[in-house]
Each structure stands twice: as structure tokens, then as C-alpha cells.
Amino acid sequence: MGSVGAKDVPVLLSPEGLRIDGRRLDELRPIRIEAGPLHQADGSAYVEWGANKVMAAVYGPREVHPRHLQQNNKAVIQCKYNMAAFSVDERKRPGLDRRSQEISKVIAEAFESVVFAEEFPRTSIDVYIEVLQANAGTRCAGLVAASVALADAGIPMVDLVPAVAVGKISGQIALDLKKEEDNFGEADLPMALVPQSGRLVLLQMEGHMTPDELSKALDLGVEGCKAIYAKMKQALRDRYTVDPLPAEAA
């Protein structure tokens, strides 16, 4: 956001109402989800969403380290969102920065809102999100990957948590911004939904929208989340359903 005065501002919306990659305003980028690609974690998932590539792993519930974080009546959920040095155009110095720490916090709190943490007192559920290639919407892609990884790890929770960002480009509310739209658009509103309850457990916003636009953006985001939700479920079904007439393993 806020690239006012930047050179070469691209045309984000054609007269026909199409976006720079040919999508309509209410259309998601292509998304592919794979459950369980990692072998050391209790649960894992890989998400390719547009040009984003994100891996997530869950360890636990397990003994808490460091010990002083232990809670007597429930599991503590620790989340680490991290961007690989090569995941962005300009190399990012390895290590946690303020942005990563904030995103880790809001994602951890989103999961604390749905996980039945009281079933595992004095333990830790560790959620690791690695952004391997970034193109706007990595916190949503990371949250989606982590949610599938939590289910893959057998963690009890109210529901899977789909997420998507809604934004505003050329004065119009648009679903799932890609990088140019995020850079040159007028607003960005990432959200995560609990479909079972219809409530939002992650919500951030930057830019400017009228209350009417915001209302429209919320509706569009909820619809987007429902589409993502179906993909998340399919990824888990693909991993855990075995075809009745399997091919022999090589």
C-alpha cells in the first residue's frame, strides 16, 4: 500500500472489469493444497496459491520448551511465521522481524480460538509456517497451510480455518489481491473464517474503505473463505482416503 507517486502504476482494472491477470473481481487465484508432505512433523501441509509457495508443520501436543510458558489448564499454541531469504524480490535477512512476529501472534490467536487446547494441559502445540515464495497474501496462505497441518496432526478443533484477503483496486472491492494489486491498490483486508460458527478469528485492515465498501468486502471474503475451505477438505480427503483398487507400491 501507499506507493503514491511510484512510477509505472499499472492499470489494475480493465474497462471490461478484468484484473491484470485476467481475473474477475470475485475470483480467487489458482490454489493447490497438499496435506502431509513432511516426514518428521506430526502434521504438515504445502500450499501453492497464485505465486505464493508456503509450507507449514505442526509438532505436538508435546512437552513445552521453554518450560515457563507451560499453562496448567491447557496447551499453549506457539506459532512461528518466517519468510525464507529468497522468498521476496529483495533478499530478506534471515531471522524474525517485527512484521513476522506480529503475523505469528495473530495466527496463533486465530488457532487458539478454535483448538480444544484444554484437552492437553501443560503441553505445547507448535505451528511453523515457512514462506518459500511470496506474492501477497502469505499470512492467509500460511494460515490455511497451518490449519490443514493441524488437522493432519490429529489436533481437535472446532473447524478448519480458511483465510483470504479482500482488497480495493481502482475503487472496486476485489477478492484475493496479488502483488501488484497489493502494492498499488487502495486497501487490504485479510481475514480468517470459522465456517462452523460463521465467525472471523483473524481480521486486519490497511488502507481506506467506506463502511459500505467494508461491508461488501466482508461478504466477498466469507464467500472466498468457503471456496478455500472446500479445497482444504479435499486435500485432507485425498491424503486419508485410499482408493478401493490400489496400484501396487513399486
Added chain:
Amino acid sequence: MSQGQRTDHRRRGRGDSSPHPSRDRVLVLPGEELPSQGLKPGTGTYRVGGKVYSSILGLLSPQPPFVQVIPLSGRYIPKPNDVVIGTVTDCQGTFWLLDIGAPRWAPLHMTGTPWDVEIGETEKFLHVRDSVVVRVENLDPTGRIGVTMLGDGLGKLEGGTIVTVSPARIPRVVGRGGSMVETITRLTGAQVAVGQNGRVWINGSPDAILRASEALRLIEEQGQRRGLTERVESYLVSTSTSTDRGPEAAARESAHRDAPVTRVPPVGPADERPDPEALGPGPDEY
């Protein structure tokens, strides 16, 4: 999942309306509403506003008066009387901490052993990285898992190795009435002790252990498929060498059978076990 499928599933056993009369296992995911008319929410479920939902990824398994979901993944969740295999991670003054693959380490108190242990001398009996067979005695609301080594078939493991499979696969490893363990034992000459926590102890010649481990890997990978017993059997027969069937192997097997550790029962009390059928196809599909 469509409403129709759920309705079909609720009538399991009748076979009149189910699209899969021979496979009435339904995979459910967190947040999915379960068919629950007249049933109470059991394990792996929760209730909101009169409706019951799944809280985990697993197989729907109505056990009236409960509707429950059996997990297909995740760490071992201890139950009282489970016989489990653990590895010592720490020695304290009066107890050892065991990794049993559960969310928390399980303390084995020195009074829960057949040994005469003095306070501060736990390390004389068990070291870090030693492996033991213990029974889950009690669970408290803080998640503490009390285990004991007092009982038939419990004790320290000597020799052999430990193979880890998903705890969800243990019913298939055991097989109906212990048939799978029996098949592996018979065709490899290895001894096999199955912990409910997914840790399986195998002892015998290096080759017997390798073949038994491979059989477990097959079960782990193909546990939901039909004809599993035949697959495992045909693998073990095809890799069998003459020495394994010879008198030497028989003698070795019998010697192992006399060793104290061989008294480790493959499963704990039968009434506590989930029915292997609940996790897979019926007997006609083996």
C-alpha cells in the same frame, strides 16, 4: 460431504440405502456435522446448539449411545490399562520420565517397578535411552500419565529393536484376534510385542527383524486397503529363506519364547481395545 452420505452412514449395517454397502467407513473432518439423532457426543466430537460435530480428522464410528470419531492421525492418546513401549528420557530422584509418544512424558515411579530402588539411585536400574514395556495406570486432569512396570509381561526390553507405526494402525497390526501378529511371528521367526502407542518391539535374527519391520511398513502404508493379510503373508513368504524355516530358527524362536520379555502380551485387556473392524473392512475383505 453431502447430507445424503451422512444419512446413509447412520443406517450402517442395513445396506439398503448405502452407496458403499461393503465399506461403511466415513472419513470426517473437524467441523463436519455428524448424524447424531438420539446419540450423545462421544470422543472426537463436540456439541453446539443441539448438533454434534467432529473435532478431529477420523472415521465416524457410532457406538450407541454415542457417536464418536476414531482418529486416523496424531500422537498417542493414553487410556488406562494400555500396554505401551517407552524410552527413558530422564532419570530423577524417585522416578524416570518415559517418552511413550504421548503429548507428555510419563513418569514411572520407582515403586512401580519390581526392583528395590533407593531414592536417588534410579540410574542404577534404568538409563536414558533404555526401553521398557509399561502399563498406563492412571491419568489425571493435568495430563499426567502414571505408568507401572508391575505386571505380567512388563519390564525392561533387552535386544531387538523398536519400530514406530501410527497409533491409529495398531488394530491392523494386531489383526483380528491377534491374527496379523501371529502371521508375522510365524513367517519370520521374530518375536513381536505391540504397544498400543504405536511402538512395536521386534526381536530375532537381524534378517527376521528386517522382514518383520517391512511387514509393519506395509501395514502402515496400506492399512486401509483390502487383502492386507494376504499382502503381508505373500511378502513374508517371498522373502523367506531356508534358514528361517530350519530347525535353527525354530530353536531360536522357542528360546526367545522362554525369555522373560516374551511374556509381553501383544495387546492389553481385550475389552479396552478398539475393535479392529471399526477401523477397517470386515473379515470378508481381509
Added chain:
Amino acid sequence: MTAEVTAEIRTAHLLDLAAEGKRLDGRGPDEYRRVVVEPGFVTTADGSALVRIGNTTVLAGVKLEPGKPFPDTPNAGVLTTNAELIPLSSPVFEPGPPQPGAIEVSRVVDRAIRAAEAIDLTRLCVTPGEKTWVCYVDLHVLDHSGNLIDAAMLAGVSALAHAVVPAKRFGIAESDYPLDLQHVPTECTFIRLGDALVVDPTFDEEQAAQGRLTVATDETGRVVAMQKGLVGAFSPDDVREVVRRALVHGDRLRIAARGGKT
């Protein structure tokens, strides 16, 4: 799933198997796992490669940026290698600053790239003493199922082999051009299990290892770097044997580094 503590009897069993020339996963002592290299995995990098050795997975990304040369090498580019053993990849890795294990991986890979003169650093010089390309090789371990050094090296060299210098983007030249490798170093790691020397160890085998020996070779048959690690010892004859075998495995790995499968 890996327990944080490896049972002693599992270690003993691996030693028993090794004494018979066998391994838990059915491989022979001198048999490498399946190697798959996927070059160009990350488009935000100037060069990248995803490498799988069995279940072990490492993603390498190369980034080039204009910077200042070191005063003592005014005509040479700058190469920086960094490995991240992130806790996503193994229950034994903890969050926080790089641990000694991560630093060892990055330094062993860095030494092999430099000593083999894999890239001609003088070609990275733009204005002697003032401006040069800084080449970052970032190694991101995604799945630690054993033998990280070989996997990290293969990922790094494969990412370099496919890297393009972004000269146009930084206004330094009319067009981008390939970085080009002069030599292709690969690492090959053996561990000792009893009297046996075993190549490409799994995570479990590393827990049982009585010493680890890594030998980096290049396509000319030179030995360009070595690293003995873990507790244990090797005889000079062991070292000669490992070098001989590392050269054979190296030739296979070099085919993979170019994007082939082995």
C-alpha cells in the same frame, strides 16, 4: 515421526545390521537414496533448486545484489552461504539464532564452493575496489531425514548452476546473463557403524554413528573439502576408502545437480 530420544536398542540393532552389510531401509552400505533435483523452484530467487535425498528435503535460493568488494580482494565478488535448520524440518531443531549444526552445514558447503572455484568470483566484479556482485546462497532445510550436508550442497550447487545475474534489473548491464559454473562440487557423506562405512545416512543412522566423514569432490576428480563430524574416529585407510567411493557417488550427484534424476 521421530522421538527426540533414540532408543539404545534401535542403535544397537543398526550396528548389528551393519555388521552383516545390511541397513534398515534395505540399502547396501554403499547405496545412496533416490535423489531428485527440481531447479527453478522459487521464481523470486535468481537461482533455486529443491533437492530430495530420500525424505530429506532442502531448498536453496541464490540472490545477487550489487555491493562493495572486500578491501583485500578488490577484483572479486562476494559469496555468502547461510543455512537455516528451521524447526519446521525436525523435532530436534529449536527456534532462534543459528545453532552450531546450522553453521557447520553452511561452512562446509561454502568451503567446497570456494575451493572448487565453482563460480569465477572475478566475473562478479563490476568496478574494481568499488562495486561488485554479492552472491547469497541460502539453504533452507525443510525435512531433516538425515545427511543434510550432501543435500544442502547439492541444492546450493544446483541453484548456482541455474542462477542468472540480474544485471538489467539493477541497471548494471543491458541484459541479465547466466552465472555459469566453472566446476561442480558435490559432497558425499559416510558414517561409521562398527567396522562398516555407510554412505548417505538416515536420521536414525546418524544417531547411531560412530563418526561422520564428508568428502567434497569435483568433476575433475579433485578432493576440494572434507569434514569429519560427530563423536568417533577414522583410520587413514578409512579416509582413502571414503574418498574413492565419494568420487563415484559424486559423478552421479553431478548429473542430478544439472537437473537429472538418479
